[in-house]
Amino acid sequence: METLAVNEAALEALDQTVEITADEMDKPEFKFDKTVGSIHSENPRMVMRNVNVHYGEKQAIHDVSLDIGANEVIAMIGPSGCGKSTFLRCMNRMNDTIENCTVSGDIKLDDVNIYDKKQDVVTLRARVGMVFQKPNPFPKSIYENVAYGPRIHGLAGSKAQLDEIVRNSLERAGLWSEVKDRLDAPGTSLSGGQQQRLCIARTIAVSPEVILMDEPCSALDPIATAKIEELIDELRQNFTIAIVTHSMQQAARVSQRTAYFHLGYLVEVGETSNLFTNPSHKLTEDYITGRFG
Amino acid sequence: MSSTTVFNSTTPHRDADAVNRRLKKRYAAERRFRLYGLLSVAAAITFLVILLSSIVANGLPAFQKTYLQLDITFDQNLLGIDDVSDSGQLISADYQRVVKEALKVKFPEVSDRRDRRALNALVSNGAAYQLAAMLKADLSLLNTSQSVWLYADDDVDTYFKGNIDRNIPESERRLKDKQFQWLDKLEAEERVKKSFNWTFLTAGDSREPEQAGIRGALMGSFYTIVVTLLLSFPIGVAAAIYLEEFAPKNRWTDLIEVNINNLAAVPSIVFGLLGLAVFINFFGLPRSAPLVGGLVLTLMTLPTIIIASRAAIKSVPPSIREAALGVGASKMQTTIHHVLPLAMPGMLTGTIIGMAQALGETAPLLMIGMVAFIVDVPGSFSDPATVLPVQIYLWADSPERGFVELTSAAILVLLVFLATMNFLAVLLRKKFERRW
Incomplete structure (x- = not known):
């Protein structure tokens, strides 16, 4: 009897969770035509200005501007469907593969517009690597998974050099000690967390400058997640990282700056410690206190 | 207390007897379903055994x-x-x-x-x-x-x-x-x-049953299938890859897709007429030649191979493409290095079906003259030839008693040819198949 009553109470509390609809967005406290906080970074690596993304008729990103600084981890948070993944995928033009997806605005990597006609998308993706939500190793051996990128980009002159790159990448992804005896084993035979670290090793093997991570831990258990987070912190020494995450704790743990997206708008961006303790926008506050999302 | 009553009123009453009755009914339904399945499999096997044993019984004496x-x-x-x-x-x-x-x-x-x-x-x-x-x-x-x-x-x-x-x-x-x-x-x-x-x-066809042999038709079938395979597999796979991976999705590709699907359902004799009009009358290729037969059968099997290959490419998980693109592989590299190997088993299955179809086809070949009575064993792609199914048809039509057993024996040879071809294809597919 007692437990039932408690459950009902819990259910009632759930029902009260606010669902903020587009109509409500027009209320003054929800206005976000101007992003709160500083979009600028001291030492910007990627500079994005007035980015709009449309899927056919539907606009997925509204006029977003943001800098990503060198050697910083920027976390992008927000409720499902807020456009954070879409925005991330603009940074290495993965959206090109989607039919009728159009991107406008400026996205610059080291002052070069990556959507310029002269920009080769293959070179761009070698410079801006990506780790996906679900671990997606190739159905090949562990060695081949890591060696594939360097091989197609001609990064290794000899077999020894390639071995060295593979070893180095696996070491930096914290996977070497676990797989060094079975490099010929299929990549898919690893556990979920190991597979994701293999994917990270595969990404860093082509020595990118920026690494994009699209919810890299959402399919992993807490221990594997902790390992990846540790890894992200180490990778920051050499790479610039943009990470999309659903977990606010994760954003707080790994990032220096955090950007909060809502319905395709960048609502607020700022120092992670600041944003989580003292959010300026009503929506940000509602989201990080768990009122919706 | 109140919550309990609410709970009870909204939950259907569970009666032990009713539950048992439903359970029994469900088990019976499952048993029935399994029985239907077994019966249909048994029926199929019975017919197959009857068919095969009658062919073998009729055909063995010819050896x-x-x-x-x-x-x-x-x-x-x-x-x-x-x-x-x-x-x-x-x-x-x-x-x-x-x-x-x-x-x-x-x-x-x-x-x-x-x-x-x-x-x-x-x-x-x-x-x-x-x-x-x-x-x-x-x-x-x-x-x-x-x-x-x-x-x-x-x-x-x-x-x-x-x-x-x-x-x-x-x-x-x-x-x-x-x-x-x-x-x-x-x-x-x-x-x-x-x-x-x-x-x-070892002999070619003859009007005398004791001198008639299958070699001519066998070689004719072999040359024809080689032409068909060499043309239809690369063209079919290339078309499928282009349509699936590179073609823009617009009205034209939709139109092409509809037409390919329709072609797969066109009666095969129509392809024979086309072959007669285009390859023989227009291009002046030799009549009755395996080359023309192969071309006609290529047209016939292409839709099958394209449809199967497209399905195989579609079934490759998009995450693999993303992974390859993500490390900076070009569209072409992604397709050749990752999509194609994963789709290959499915493509080969489609090709086997297409080739089996082509091997058993008679109607379009009648139109291009491969039904002629040819005694010589063909030695090249342009020699006059006939193929196994046409030979079977010709022998089945002959009055002498000796041809009855030859007909069955030729069917046996055709089946063995088919089985060998399929076996090779299965081996090839096993080689490409990655279980991981």
């Missing part, structure tokens, strides 16, 4: 052939050879006469002209070619006497295979009473034997 032993004298005068070194003379010599002479010696009592003819009819006229080949291989046989196993006529062969009843009236059977007497005599002297029918595997 045996009756031979008659005669003492042949290679008499130079009878043969009409004056110059031994002239190979033309060796070929055109009158071997028939030597055979007749041997029969005359064997059965001196037969003097009547009509009886003579009946006696000579026991030996196949293919025996002459046998003797010619013997003499050509060994000239020292000239003017010697040899005991030779000659092909029996197809009626004699049919009789020794037990398919002529001696008890029916003489006028109604192919062999007459006198012929039976002569055969009985030969048999008593152990001058009749049955042994493996090499002719069936």
Whole structure:
């Protein structure tokens, strides 16, 4: 009897969770035509200005501007469907593969517009690597998974050099000690967390400058997640990282700056410690206190 | 307390009996369903067994052939050879006469002209070619006497295979009473034997069942399938890859897709008409040639291969493409290195189905003249040829009793050809298949 009553109470509390609809967005406290906080970074690596993304008729990103600084981890948070993944995928033009997806605005990597006609998308993706939500190793051996990128980009002159790159990448992804005896084993035979670290090793093997991570831990258990987070912190020494995450704790743990997206708008961006303790926008506050999302 | 009542009112009443009844019903339904499945599988297997056993029972005798032993004298005068070194003379010599002479010696009592003819009819006229080949291989046989196993006529062969009843009236059977007497005599002297029918595997078609072989049709089928495979697999796979991976999704690609699907359902004889009009009449390619047959069958199998290949490409998880693109592989590299190997087993399955279809196809080949009576075994893609299913059709149409078993035997050969081809394809697919 007692437990039932408690459950009902819990259910009632759930029902009260606010669902903020587009109509409500027009209320003054929800206005976000101007992003709160500083979009600028001291030492910007990627500079994005007035980015709009449309899927056919539907606009997925509204006029977003943001800098990503060198050697910083920027976390992008927000409720499902807020456009954070879409925005991330603009940074290495993965959206090109989607039919009728159009991107406008400026996205610059080291002052070069990556959507310029002269920009080769293959070179761009070698410079801006990506780790996906679900671990997606190739159905090949562990060695081949890591060696594939360097091989197609001609990064290794000899077999020894390639071995060295593979070893180095696996070491930096914290996977070497676990797989060094079975490099010929299929990549898919690893556990979920190991597979994701293999994917990270595969990404860093082509020595990118920026690494994009699209919810890299959402399919992993807490221990594997902790390992990846540790890894992200180490990778920051050499790479610039943009990470999309659903977990606010994760954003707080790994990032220096955090950007909060809502319905395709960048609502607020700022120092992670600041944003989580003292959010300026009503929506940000509602989201990080768990009122919706 | 109140929450309990609310809970009870909204939950359906669980009655133990009702639950048991439902459970029983469900189990019965599952058992019934399994039974239906078993029955249909059993029905399919039964029909297959009946079909196969009847073909095997009918076809196996064709692999045996009756031979008659005669003492042949290679008499130079009878043969009409004056110059031994002239190979033309060796070929055109009158071997028939030597055979007749041997029969005359064997059965001196037969003097009547009509009886003579009946006696000579026991030996196949293919025996002459046998003797010619013997003499050509060994000239020292000239003017010697040899005991030779000659092909029996197809009626004699049919009789020794037990398919002529001696008890029916003489006028109604192919062999007459006198012929039976002569055969009985030969048999008593152990001058009749049955042994493996090499002719069936090494000769081309013939009007005489005992001289007819499958080799011509087999080679014709082989050349045709090679042309079909070499053209339809690369074209089909390339078309599928382009449509799936590179083509913009617009009205034109939709139109192409609809047309490909429709082509797969076009009656095959239409492709034959097309082949006749385009390849033979317009491009002037040779009639009855495996090259044209292969081209026509390529048109016919392309839709099948394209549809299967597209399905195989579609089933490759998009995450693999993203992974490859994410490390900076180009669209082309992604497709060739990752999508194609993963889609290959499915593509091969489609190709096997297409090739099996092509191998069993008759109608379009009739239109381009591959139904002609061709005795020579084709040696190239442009030689006149026929194919196994057409050969089966031709033999099934022939009146002689001997062709009945040849028809079944040809079906057996076709099945073996098909099984071998499929087996190779399965091996190939296993090689490409990655379980991880």
